[in-house]
Amino acid sequence: MSETTSSNRGGSTPPSPLRWLILGLLFAISVVTYIDRVNISVTARQMMPALGLTEQEMGFVFSAFVIGYALFQIPGGWLSDRWGVRVVLLIALIWWSCFTAWTAFAATSFLAAPLGIVGALVVVRFLLGVGEAAALPTFNRAVTDWLPAHERGLGIGIAIGGIGIGAAITPPVTAWIMVNHGWQSAFYLSSGIGFALAIIWWFLAADRPSHHPWYRHDEATPSTASVVPTRHSIPWAILRRTPSVWWLMLSYGCLGYVAYVYMSWFYLYLVNERGFNVLRGGLFAAAPFLTILVSCPVGGWVTDRLAIRQGVTKGRQIVGMLGMGLAASSIALGAAVESPYLAIVSLSLGAGWLYFTVGAYWSSASDLSPTHAGSLSGLMNMGANLGGAISPTLTPWIAQQWGWGASLGLAAFISLLGGMMWFRIRPGDGLARDSAEC
Numbered sequence: 001m002s003e004t005t006s007s008n009r010g011g012s013t014p015p016s017p018l019r020w021l022i023l024g025l026l027f028a029i030s031v032v033t034y035i036d037r038v039n040i041s042v043t044a045r046q047m048m049p050a051l052g053l054t055e056q057e058m059g060f061v062f063s064a065f066v067i068g069y070a071l072f073q074i075p076g077g078w079l080s081d082r083w084g085v086r087v088v089l090l091i092a093l094i095w096w097s098c099f100t101a102w103t104a105f106a107a108t109s110f111l112a113a114p115l116g117i118v119g120a121l122v123v124v125r126f127l128l129g130v131g132e133a134a135a136l137p138t139f140n141r142a143v144t145d146w147l148p149a150h151e152r153g154l155g156i157g158i159a160i161g162g163i164g165i166g167a168a169i170t171p172p173v174t175a176w177i178m179v180n181h182g183w184q185s186a187f188y189l190s191s192g193i194g195f196a197l198a199i200i201w202w203f204l205a206a207d208r209p210s211h212h213p214w215y216r217h218d219e220a221t222p223s224t225a226s227v228v229p230t231r232h233s234i235p236w237a238i239l240r241r242t243p244s245v246w247w248l249m250l251s252y253g254c255l256g257y258v259a260y261v262y263m264s265w266f267y268l269y270l271v272n273e274r275g276f277n278v279l280r281g282g283l284f285a286a287a288p289f290l291t292i293l294v295s296c297p298v299g300g301w302v303t304d305r306l307a308i309r310q311g312v313t314k315g316r317q318i319v320g321m322l323g324m325g326l327a328a329s330s331i332a333l334g335a336a337v338e339s340p341y342l343a344i345v346s347l348s349l350g351a352g353w354l355y356f357t358v359g360a361y362w363s364s365a366s367d368l369s370p371t372h373a374g375s376l377s378g379l380m381n382m383g384a385n386l387g388g389a390i391s392p393t394l395t396p397w398i399a400q401q402w403g404w405g406a407s408l409g410l411a412a413f414i415s416l417l418g419g420m421m422w423f424r425i426r427p428g429d430g431l432a433r434d435s436a437e438c
Contacts, residue, residue: 032193045268063389063392064126079134156362158300174282234372239376242431245368253384262289313429323354398410
């Protein structure tokens, strides 16, 4: 696959209404995924004393989700390549909604007797992660099938941008529900939203434009019509020969480490370290995720424009290096300042710059191999969540030993390291075999 053909297919025609429908559905599912993973970081305020859990034990529970999520990224992406996005996302939504509800009563369920409360929560959150693992690789499979190459950065930016709303509304809404109705109610409510969205997805979605009942022939483009889910196995030998794949995975692992600092500990950092009360902490904890809501699609749009003008490799590299570098400086500043409000502003900008790069990462997976976009996305996102699995447990340990400044300083350094890795990522070259065939 040459850089020229992957960077410019048919100008800059905006997505059709039907493609906007699919992006809207993916955006809504993205919102729910982050409600279901972030709500426990808020309910932990009541869960920990109610269930007798320490911060370290709560960190194990947080990490259990991330481990399940990381380990099943590749199977989730492979299934979307093989079965298509409609059925895979339906099953995934139902699966993780069941385990979201189970979180509320895990401590009194049959698992608690042999495993204890911590063990039961670890198992339930691990299985919740298994279900959610299919989401983002399937998103990228859908974007690859529904959008031409020059729109995929914006498309995945919009789809994943739903995490901004999901993660932003979760802290204040969950805090209010927790104070007024108990922490268990937050899990039951988010579970119900997931079941409702599964029904909507099944009736409105399709694997590709030509499969949709509302399809018109002018919906298809050369770049989307030719991409179909493959029945072939994952080409591990080819992936091993493509250094960009492994640098992409490592760099996204750095992003994942930093992202899970926000998702797991930012609310408790504001309450326990910066002195905000439960409700105000929930309100201000939404700030990083509101910046993500804006920066995610903006970064996707920017990387698409740069890819058209300067080629795929430079277009992705510029956004990746710039975003990760600015995220590092913003997080370092937020950790150092005395003012809690200035810290919130700086750390929120750090999250925004971090997710400014998301379009570059995910569209790079499609650039490397549209045929295996789901599987390759799963491999990349597994890297993010292996980094994320370390973060929830390591962050409070470092804070206990050397303070929160050290924890956030390490996150800033890891973000900078991830940005530097973009020097070795060349998505415009494609996979080793694709380059040889073109």
